[in-house]
Amino acid sequence: MKAVLLIDFGSTYTKLTAADIDNEVILGTAKAFTTISTDINEGLENALKDLEKQIGRINYTARYACSSAAGGLRMAAVGLVPDLTAEAAKRAALSAGAKVLKVYSYDLSLNEAREIEEAEPDILLLTGGTDGGNKEVILHNARIISDISGDFSIVVAGNKSAADEVFSILSKSGKEVRVCENVMPEFNTLNIEPAREAIREIFLKRIIHAKGLTKVKSLIEGILMPTPSAVLNAAHRLSAGFGDEKGIGELMVVDAGGATTDVHSIADGLPTQSGVIYKGLPEPFVKRTVEGDLGVRYSASALVEAAGIKQVEKLTNLPVADIECCLKVIKESPEILPCDNEKLSKLDFGLASLAVRLAVERHVGTIETFYTPLGASYIQTGKDLTGLKTVIGTGGPVINSSNPLKVLSQALYDEANPALLKPKQAEFLLDTKYIMAAMGLLCEHHPEVGIRIMKKELMKL
Secondary structure, three states: OOOEEEEEEEEOEEEEEEEOOOOOOEEEEEEEOOOOOOHHHHHHHHHHHHHHHHHOOOOOOOHHHHHEEOOOOOEEOOOOOOOHHHHHHHHHHOOOOOEEEEEEEOOHHHHHHHHHHHHOOOEEOOOOOOOOOOOHHHHHHHHHHHHOOOOOEEEOOOOOHHHHHHHHHHOOOOOOOEEEOOOEOOOOOOOOOHHHHHHHHHHHHHHHHOHHHHHOOOOEEEEEHHHHHHHHHHHHHHEEEEOOOOOOOOOEEEEEOOOOOEEEEEOOOOOOOOEEEEEEEOOOEEEEEEEEEOOOOOOOHHHHHHHHHHHHHHHHHHHHHHHHHHHHHHHHOOOOOOOOHHHHHHHHHHHHHHHHHHHHHHOOEEEEEEEEEEEEEEEEEEOOOOOOOOOEEEHHHHHHHHHHHHHHHHHHOOOOOOOEEEOOOOOEEOOOOOOOHHHHHHHHHHHHHHHHHHHHHEEEE
């Protein structure tokens, strides 16, 4: 037996998955509270003890890990035009598994510089201008950024005509500066992979140390990527396949958590009806969005505010007084589980449902109808996912829900809101053992094995 241990250092829990590579099965899973504020080894050892109770002591041939602990990979992005280079910068950061704190456009002001300083990002992504285009804004922003104090790295991915001068300005700040290819070398042309790779390299080399994760370096082969990147990698492999192992086709993964809800879609999202005009930047085939106000614990109050208290009442059948009482409990003890608390269980179901609904609504594209003398025409912005056939649910709020199928059904098309291009009919799969991040790690080394395990382990609802 060739066993591999796959570790996810989450913001709340450290989750372990033991996999047998030879027999292509999951041996066991376990979790424990992440203890990064003291010594991250404590949480890892607690989870290992739990795993050993299930499957005994095993000599692992390899140990791989991902992490979103200590706030995950925190980034700010700066571009020129909001809908163009700034949006391209945001997509590059999200595809790298980052939590994007804020995106800035045009000339940075001193107030915005102070805001960046107070936000304490791990990495700042600086873009602006197509190659050979506007240089003034990115040079201005480089001068402003060079004066911002803080221990963050800078990735420059803007107008190549200004790259050398930008590097010279930023290098004087003493910060680590990486220059890569422009995220938008030509108008409406995306090129986010070089920036994504630069971000990942900095994460591997520098951010792991900053987060205190070097304490476990002797126990594992390395932190390979941020946790969201691992989930996205698993989704991509499962969709596209690898080698002789076929994928299952276009899909969406909804990953609900205590702080955020992430949505990953592996689909081209092109218009599915005739007469549609596409507007805006082309959508990436592999897309991730993250909603920082749609978590069911740390962001519960923001989620209720975003959805509206009436929607929470409708989904939970709880009066406002009970909802507010439960929200207070959650705020004071975000690690609390519903257990035998019926009201908290109902609220969790409602919050998870709303998180899925709102996160998917923000992820998918929209279609707008306008009329001409020749009849109706349509403008599409973002991805058309109406024909997508598979939705995968993961994350504690979905997996542990009293009715995960009903929660995930919030991802489907709503005839009352036809402008949102959500899937019309889809098969639902549930990641009951929390293996998506683990399989993303496994797919880095054994992609075909990881795909086959996911096909077996993801439960059809």
